[in-house]
Amino acid sequence: MVLFYLLAGILAGMVMPIQTSVNTRLKGYTESPFIASFVSFSVGSIVLVIISLLTFHDYSSIGHAIMTSPWWIWFGGGILGTIFLTNNILLLPKLGAALTVMVTVCGQMVMAILIDQFGWFSLPVHELNPERLIGVLLMFFGVYLMQRF
Structure with a gap:
């Protein structure tokens, strides 16, 4: 079972350079790394909403999570993800x-x-x-x- 998780981690890592490369190209079309990140996160959010609607059925827990979670918990994907993705878009053309x-x-x-x-x-x-x-x-x-x- 550990091998499965290791392989899943490697696969997840393999998509990162693809995502960065695609988003760097998107920056060329949008002329802004921030708009490219916005488009990327928007598409990801739409996909996650669809997957959530199809697979998650206890929607009452969402409100509970919002009301009881510490304030800093919401930085995980939003602010930190934006910093990571946008910096990758800016770094890739310079570093490869x-x-x-x-x-x-x-x-x-x-x-x-x-x-x-x-x-x-x-x-x-x-x-x-x-x-x-x-x-x-x-x-x-x-x-x-x-x-x-």
């Missing part, structure tokens, strides 16, 4: 697809290590160990090699 993915993954790993180390957002703690540190350092070394040549 591979380096754009690598630098954003390195940023994700730094934040993920901090979240794991301190258990932020009420998540379980996974302490930094030498193997994890070496893995992150190797990723940054990979970025160095990619941008150097």
Whole structure:
């Protein structure tokens, strides 16, 4: 079962450079990285509404979630997703697809290590160990090699 989740994660990661490439091309048509992000999020929202209507049937829980969730919970997809997507649109033409993915993954790993180390957002703690540190350092070394040549 772990293999399934690993493969699902790899597949999810594989769509990111495609999404960034497509949205960068969209920026050329809209002449704005912000409008391109808006279009991307709008289409994604429409797809999610359709999927939700087809698969989710306990709509009373939505109101409960809105009323009881902490204020910061709403930043996940909206503001943070916008920062990620729009920066990728701006970075890809300058860095190329591979380096754009690598630098954003390195940023994700730094934040993920901090979240794991301190258990932020009420998540379980996974302490930094030498193997994890070496893995992150190797990723940054990979970025160095990619941008150097």
